[in-house]
Amino acid sequence: MIRQTVRDFADKHIRPDFMTWDESQEFPHHVFKALGELGLMGVLVPESYGGSGLGYIEYVAAIEELSKVCGSVGLSMAAHNSLCTGHILQFGNEEQKMRWLPKLASGEWLGAWGLTEANTGSDALRMKCVAQKDGDHWILNGAKNWITHGISGNVAVVLARTGELLDSHGITAFVVERGTPGFSGGKKENKLGMRASETAEMIFEDCRIPDSNRLGNVGDGFIQAMKVLDGGRISIAALSLGIAKGAYEAALKYSKEREQFGQPISNFQAIAFKLADMATRIEAAELLTLQSADMKNKGLNVNKQSAMAKYYASEVSVYCSNEAVQIFGGYGYTKDFPAEKFYRDCKLCTIGEGTSEIQKLVISRAVLKA
Ligand SMILES: Cc1cc2nc3c(=O)[nH]c(=O)nc-3n(C[C@H](O)[C@H](O)[C@H](O)COP(=O)(O)OP(=O)(O)OC[C@H]3O[C@@H](n4cnc5c(N)ncnc54)[C@H](O)[C@@H]3O)c2cc1C
Structure with a gap:
């Protein structure tokens, strides 16, 4: 329903x-x-x-x-x-x-959520955005980059340094409302894909927020962020799955309609096998995604499973979008057909909320620890 x-x-x-x-x-x-x-x-x-x-x-x-x-x-x-x-x-x-x-x-x-900075993406522990205690307030200084809804968000959860560089207990999470003096939106990114999703900088200049806006204990922010990402990765797996299915369904339909050499191109084994590979990978990605969703519902630790789902589904979305453009041929290279947009949008899935390389770090750590 x-x-x-x-x-x-x-x-x-x-x-x-x-x-x-x-x-x-x-x-x-x-x-x-x-x-x-x-x-x-x-x-x-x-x-x-x-x-x-x-x-x-x-x-x-x-x-x-x-x-x-x-x-x-x-x-x-x-x-x-x-x-x-x-x-x-x-x-x-x-x-x-x-x-x-x-x-x-x-x-x-x-809502917006700010972890990434210009010089710290995968390596978030080196963040420079700092929060200093001032009585029952905190003063935020620094910038967050690549933030979804960095300009339009009415409220943001911001991860800022409250301790030593590289200390996983040196970061704290704060909620900052739009309109708070010293908090402004910065540069909006001009992107390859996902162009209707706003990605922008958030700037903090002597931004004063009450201690009551602090989420959890001082120093817990980084651990909180990693747990938030464990769940968030399931949503990027779902996003990847949607793009992969959209590209696959468009290509499947087109392959039955487009004729060359007097027959639908789906009659050619080269095209039919592409569809077989796409369908198989999509089902595998769907099973991994649903498995991690089910585990999350049950309150289980999804650290490895959500990384696997995100890593695999995002690579499948890139694979399927690429094959969809190929099946559409020249029309796939134009904006008149959907394949072109899937091809541009899908790439974000292997980057946002941890790149494929970082997912492999998470998975390999879990596998080696077991
Ligand atoms: C459209 C979009 C929306 C986003 N939204 C948000 C948001 O709302 N909030 C937010 O906080 N962030 C957001 N981000 C940021 C995103 O999470 C980062 O881009 C991502 O984590 C990668 O960081 P980076 O871009 O700095 O790449 P880098 O960390 O500089 O990585 C560059 C390359 O090096 C590789 N690499 C880095 N470290 C290692 C390693 N140890 N081992 C192997 N390879 C490595 C990476 O895999 C990558 O291939 C968004 C990004 C985009 C593009």
């Missing part, structure tokens, strides 16, 4: 305009308000905080269906739910949850 509802929503609110947003790099705010009305901006948030109170299987299905049509909408929805909202849900106290979750879950407010 959720799948069908999201499918209908995407057909009505996203399909007619997604290429226009992509071309102009426009962030479609109204889509996220509408997603809020549908309950998709607080999928995992309990009903007592204004959310839908659903689990990870439903969450995966919703992201997948959005991403089959437009990866940008899938990415923004995933970042809002898993990162900003997810961090407050997992580590906020009761007062903080009551303060921010209802606004985020309803889609009234859009």
Whole structure:
């Protein structure tokens, strides 16, 4: 039922305009308000905080269906739910949850989550953004880069240094509301794909926030962030799966319609075998993604499993999008057919929330420890 509802929503609110947003790099705010009305901006948030109170299987299905049509909408929805909202849900106290979750879950407010900086992506422990205690306040200075909703987010969870460089207990998480003096949006990135999902810098200049905006204990921020990413990676696996399926379904349909040498190109084994490889990899990616979603629902440790799902599904989305362009031939290289956009969007999946190389680090550490 959720799948069908999201499918209908995407057909009505996203399909007619997604290429226009992509071309102009426009962030479609109204889509996220509408997603809020549908309950998709607080999928995992309990009903007592204004959310839908659903689990990870439903969450995966919703992201997948959005991403089959437009990866940008899938990415923004995933970042809002898993990162900003997810961090407050997992580590906020009761007062903080009551303060921010209802606004985020309803889609009234859009969330951002800032870990990455210009010089620290994979190597987040070297972050320079600093928070200094000043009585019952903290003063934030520095910048966060590559942040989904870095300009449009109404509220951001920000990871800042409160201790020594490279100390995993030297980072703390804070919530900063838009409009707080000293907090501003910076450069918006001009991207290869996911162009309708806003990616921008967040700047903090003597930004003063109350201690009541601190999430959890001083020094717990890095460990919190790694746990948030464990769940977030399931959403990037779902995003990847949606793109892979979208590319595959478009290519399958086209292969039966396009004729060369007096017959549909799907009659050629070279094309049929591409479809077989795509279908097989998609099913394997789906099983890994659903396995990690199921484990997460059961409260199990998904560190290795979500890294495996994210790593495999993201590489499958790149594989399938590449093969889809090939099956479309010259038409696949134009903006008149969907393959071209899947091909540009999919690459983000092997980079965001930890690159494929970093997923392999996580997986190999778990495998070697066992
Ligand atoms: C569209 C988009 C949206 C994003 N949204 C957010 C967001 O909302 N919030 C946020 O905090 N961040 C966000 N990011 C940032 C993203 O998480 C980082 O880009 C990512 O973690 C990689 O960091 P980096 O770009 O600095 O690459 P680098 O860390 O510089 O990596 C460059 C290359 O080196 C490799 N590499 C690095 N270290 C190692 C190692 N130890 N072993 C092997 N290989 C290694 C990487 O795999 C990669 O191939 C977003 C990025 C994009 C593109």
